[in-house]
Amino acid sequence: MHLTELSLEEFRAYQYLSLTLPPEGLRVAGRNASGKTSLLEAIVMLATTRSPRTSTERDTVRWESGSDLGVNPYARITADVSTRERVRALEISLELPEGTSRIARKRFRVDGRSVRAHDMVGVLRTVLFAPEDVNLVTGSPSERRRQMDILISQLDRSYMRALSRYAKVLSQRNGLLRGFSRDRVDPGSRSAVTQLSFWDEELVQAGSEIVSGRLIALHSLAKLVDLRSRFLISEHEIGIAYQPRLEIPSWDASELDDHQALLQRVQAQFVAQLQSVRREEFRRGTTVIGPQRDDFVLTLDGRELAAFGSRGQQRLGVIALKLSESDLIVERTGERPVVLLDDVLSELDETHRQLLLGALASEDCQLLVTSADRGPLEHPALEHLPLVQIANGSIEPA
DSSP states (O other), X not given: OEEEEEEEEEETTEEEXXXXXXXXEEEEEOXXXXXXXXXXXXXHHHHHSSOSSOSOGGGGBOTTTTTTTTSOOEEEEEEEEEOSSOEEEEEEEEEOOSSXXXXXXXXXXXXXXXXXXXHHTTSSOEEEEOGGGGHHHHSOHHHHHHHHHHHHHHHOHHHHHHHHHHHXXXXXXXXHHHHHHHTTOOTTXXXXXXXXXXXXXXXXHHHHHHHHHHHHHHHHHHHHHHHHHHHHOTTSOEEEEEEOSSOOOOOXXXXXXXXXXXXXXXXXXXXXXXXXXXXXXXXXXXXXXXGGGOEXXXXXXXXXXXXXXXXXXXXXXXXXXXXXXXHHHHHHHSSOOEEEEESOGGGSOHHHHHHHHHHHHTSXXXXXXXXXXXXXXXXXXXXXXXXXXXXXXXXXXX
């Protein structure tokens, strides 16, 4: 899988950019704020329909756009993607309605047809390395959940639909619980339990799909992280552990092959545990169990990497995880994702830079590497990639 053409219109610093990409990829040089990260951001949006940089996507639209045409500010991202079967055409358009405090309207097209977001996810698959990825070790569980959800959604569209449905149900249920807490409603109230029962059922259904999807994905990912860590750091073992908020009894690995049976098992646990925490939820006014409280923890020799690993070991853990994400995509789809390195080489010391580039050199994938400093781009492992220079949202001779 690789991108062949990429066009940006009124996106961030780009008024218009048309870029042809060779199958092997590109090296992209440019000063800070020149548009390098925005280029990779646009590619990730085509893969996942969401920006990896911001939750307020109105910021991706150039404010000056549309004024010459007398229309609202807008942005458009298009690309051609070569897969094993055929070339696919992807497009995302964003429009700012009147009143810039409102959320941007997004439209999606695949091969010229309007589609919903979840029908676009997975056509293009990417793995992004960014400087802030070390926060996957030391940062909040919410960031680790977000990264894992991006990965699994690219492999399973039903998982993405479950995430969307769960978020809506959780919001409605929490609103109801806040009212119960404010009014000091008795958890045994028949009226309150009746009101909550519909949302309980919806929460269990969507939440169990998410937990089951994570169990299956993390089982495979853990094995791949173990294999990658042996190559990266021979004297220690790096691993990844899934810590679901639901108390799920131990299971045999063979059970993961029967998705329906696993789903029913998780649903049963979810129902039972909702009953056990009902009094606490009425008191606190919020849902206290479920996948919104899950965590994924990188480990070093079985202990938490954040607490017991050095800064260098934490970086190796992130490298092992990201390479394993690529491996999982290949395992599930038979195709290598597009790998994006956003100014990470300058953040790594020479040892870690060699390890990462050595691992990527053996991969048959399209690789896009950005750097503000030309030095890291001159590494021998990258010499086969054409070099382009970006300045002020446009391509200049390198």
